Amino acid sequence: MGNGHAPRTPEWEDTLGVEWEMHRPAVFGVAYRLLGTVADAEDVTQDVWLRAAGTDLREVENLRAWLVTVAARRSYDVLKSARFRRETYIGPWLPEPLLTGSDASEPVLVDESVSSAMLLIMEELSPPERVAFVLHDVFGLEFGRVAEVLGVSVPSARQLASRARRRVAKVKQSTPQAPKAERERVLAIFRAAYEAGDLEGLVKLLHPDAVYVTDGGGRVAAARKLIHGGERVAEVMVRVGRQRRPDRIDFVEVGGELALRFHREGRVYSVDTVQITDGLITAYRRVINPDKLSHV
Template identity: 40%
Template sequence: MTDTATDAFVSYRSLLFTVAYEMLGSAADAEDVLQETWLRWSGVDLGVVQDQRAYLVRITTRLALTRLRTLRRRKESYVGPWLPEPLLTAPDVAEDVELADSVSMAMLLVLETLTPTERAVFVLREVFDVEYEEIAEAVGKTQAAVRQIAHRAREHVAARRPRGEVTPTQARTVLDAFHRAVETGDLQSLLDILAPDVVFLGDGGGIVQAVPQPIIGADRIARVFLTGMTKISATTKLLPAQINGYPALILRVDGDVDTVLGLRVDDGRITGLYAVRNPQKLSRVSQETAVTRL
């Protein structure tokens, strides 16, 4: 393996991870895809590669598509709601609004409603600005077909994504209000920050206890949180963090991560709360994961 090939892979590794993660919603599976990408890349004759970035993205996309179809079958037997694997991200991710939006828990859940090919096309075109010709190569479709898929995916996502752009400052303000209301047991303040049709999802993966079905409605969800807070011990801490590019909360019990709580904000109120408790999905919140569009 030449130093040139190694250097190229290392320099684009964070980009390739981000592509795979946005397609899969799973850091563990994204890492597996990167290992396979490295194996494929190590056998490539670099003399025929005109654009190393494009070539690596193409390999990653094809492998992620194959894995995404396998994941879909696995999710059919998943116990309870499935949520993306949360990532602790650096503060500068929030400064790139498009990147933060694309890796947010809310957006990853929207992407789950696309077909595998639609998801790949949307991610490559809308997030990474890959040319249609390259996307067609990556997904095995004609350019005309890719353009149609991209149009369909954009419309699908636009109808389901958070309404309007939410800045990190706005999201932090909402999160702080929620955090304060929960910790002080202030029911009215909690109801004020929750949208009437807010949805609460919990992912325990059948390993730990979590809400087995979505809970809908501000009053029901507020009482669930306030009741839960009365049961926590003195060694339990609810701490702010930067998860998937947005402000979130991490619940630590005796110093260990117990739950990651992400949120979706629309028009200044919380419309989605996502509690990841499956311990197999919590390894990426102990140290920052690099994500990038470059």
């Protein structure tokens, strides 16, 4: 690693700028996957840039790995304190929607690990397990770097990643991801039924054991407990649709998956993601906390 004492040159400044733009999506990506919020990930990304700009990195062999490691270390500190904030969060917590695809404001590394479903799975991991899994299994860093970030031995880092991998695989196996075409079909039918207030149509799209999750964060009126059962969920959706009739519902890519974005009175008031199995919605997740919608 650089020692920060070698003289800097304009040429190196230009090179760092180019390298930074190349690796910035990875820096942001590791922070978002660990923290689940765009705002925190942006703060970490800015911290990493300031660290990089103030350090001589010309002798660093793998700048991407160095930047990702710094981002992970900073995110790990935030993640540990975030655990306390999550415990005091009002109502269910959902990841902050991350726009991807053509709607993204900046390049984002997209794979299954940025989906809402995967981020919720990773919420069940301990902070060390989450860091080990993201760094090794998602970003391909060697366990020596993972151990360095966590302050543990290499064998312990391997064990943390293995434990996390088993837990993630177990949940994924029980809730397989629907193909893109199936998601598009189901969400198109759902949008039409929602706009029409078609209770029967919504019931047909919802699994009998479907769960409805709303994240208002105490900032707006929202159910503070999960709502279970397809018929019950459909009834709540119809009632909410009448009370807060949207001006427009459009499709948007969130975390690499098709989602619904609801507009009302000139602003986005909801971004909804779904879990679909065998053509039925098994989980409907609605983010209405305005603090989480400023980026969408």
